[in-house]
Amino acid sequence: MLLEILQELHPEIDYAAHTTLIDDRVIDSYDIIFLVGEIADKLDVEIPADELTPENFNSYAALNALVERLG
């Protein structure tokens, strides 16, 4: 489900391989609100503000780990 949310935003990205989503500005400030909103709506996971860090959003794996930890 998380992968589907990410793919909706950037269908051209291979999320399995990409580990520098923030550094390469694939995910930017326009996406963060959408992502946090969709993760809350569809996965029922609220991401607190202090978990909004570059490290947690740099790859699908990191974001997935965050969602699992908070879920």
Add this chain to the structure above:
Amino acid sequence: MINILEYLENTVLKSPDKPAFIGEKSTLTFSQLHEKARAVGSGLHKLGIYNKPVAVFMEKSADMVAAFFGVVNGGCYYVPLDAEMPAYRIKQILETVNPPIVICDHSSEGLLAEWGLLNGALHFTQIAAHPIDDDALRSIRLKSIDTDPVYVVFTSGSTGVPKGVTACHRSVIDYIENLSTVLEINADTVFGNQSPLYLDACLKELIPTIKFGATTYFIPKSLFMFPVKLIECINENNVNTICWVASALGLVAGLGALDKATPHNLRTVAFGSEVFAVKHLNQWRKAVPHAQFIHLYGPTEATGMSLFHKIDRAYEENESIPIGRPFTNTGILLLDDDGNEPADGQPGEICIRGTCLCLGYYNDPERTTAAFVQNPRSPFADPMYKTGDLAYLGGDGNYYFVARKDHQIKHMGYRIELTEIEWVAARLPGVQMACAVFDNDVSRIILYCMVEEGTAKPTVQTGLKNELPRYMQPHTVIILPTLPQTPGGKIDRVKLLAMYKEERKS
């Protein structure tokens, strides 16, 4: 006062060594800024460029500000470009203004080369190293009048062609004098800049900084993704004044950052460019109760902001925050479709009069005369700008925004014509028809389209990414076999938006 650079020339005498603009990579004091701006002006003079548009295509930095003022020093006017704009937009702008040179930097020269536009580009470090020719600058200044243009900034146009709003010294000075009084700017002000330098919004920081000898800190854009870090950054840099788009403030509050960190130095928080949710305003006021919150409203065509309201009480979530009263020396008229003033409490289109009006759209008399019109109620020449925004005058003497007359939206502080998104989408291969809607509740742009058989959604999405500026890109693309129509045969936007809201809830 005739020329905006008089602000800088006065300030450099008083506080030459104070930091004026602080960026991620470099800082300029007032004397360094003054030097570089004179060098750039002298360089333009040497090249024989006078009274011409000069494009400035650089990354956001103190040097980019020096380039702006340098262009003005040379008796020219600047046209800011940014790598955030897609290639087609930059080419459209360059075709429209046809500048004799583009001042570039290491970040943009590669792009210009890629697009075959390097011809006529000049590196900032080169032109800023030009020997200063004060005699030439003095003679340029002697010829300067306050209706000379300062800049041309481009804004979304409904037919896909952006409009180059051209402001002059007089309109900028009038705006800044009145804005500074409202925001209570002084030499101790430290701005935390959020707005890009290619919009008029950045005047709020750039010009008061040189007027008062204040300081502007350019907040790295990436921090707006990570709001706790953002607050830490503004605290570390002693930022006490912010003029942000409402969505940036909303993001900080909405993501819960104010519970984790407090921007305790803030004394002035101005917000505008779009509707600010009362819930978020209340969170901000609770976090920094001593700060003055000010709602600003105004179109680019009136140089910046035209009305203001100082928040003086708590608002309930079902209340609207007023856009308030006009700045000193700004005239506001509400007119209905017949050109009459509506009764108090009834909506009319906001029309703006005064020195704050811009010169119109660059080389576009047709759209200029459609928007900048004669006040129908005046027996003498009395130009006014029709904003396309509907408002009413409340019983408390404040104006209240109601809605747009057309399909323009405000998203992340940017002014966007939904029809421009549709125009771009419909030009993509395989797209037959497109309709963009904006869901205000979640601040998302949704594009509905009909495509030819075999056209996949990712192709459309990728095409949009290449063709549209980042802030105009739809969050969601939905392909339908047919688009619903109104009885009159137009695409039914209202129905599409309702469909999206319904789907989102389910």
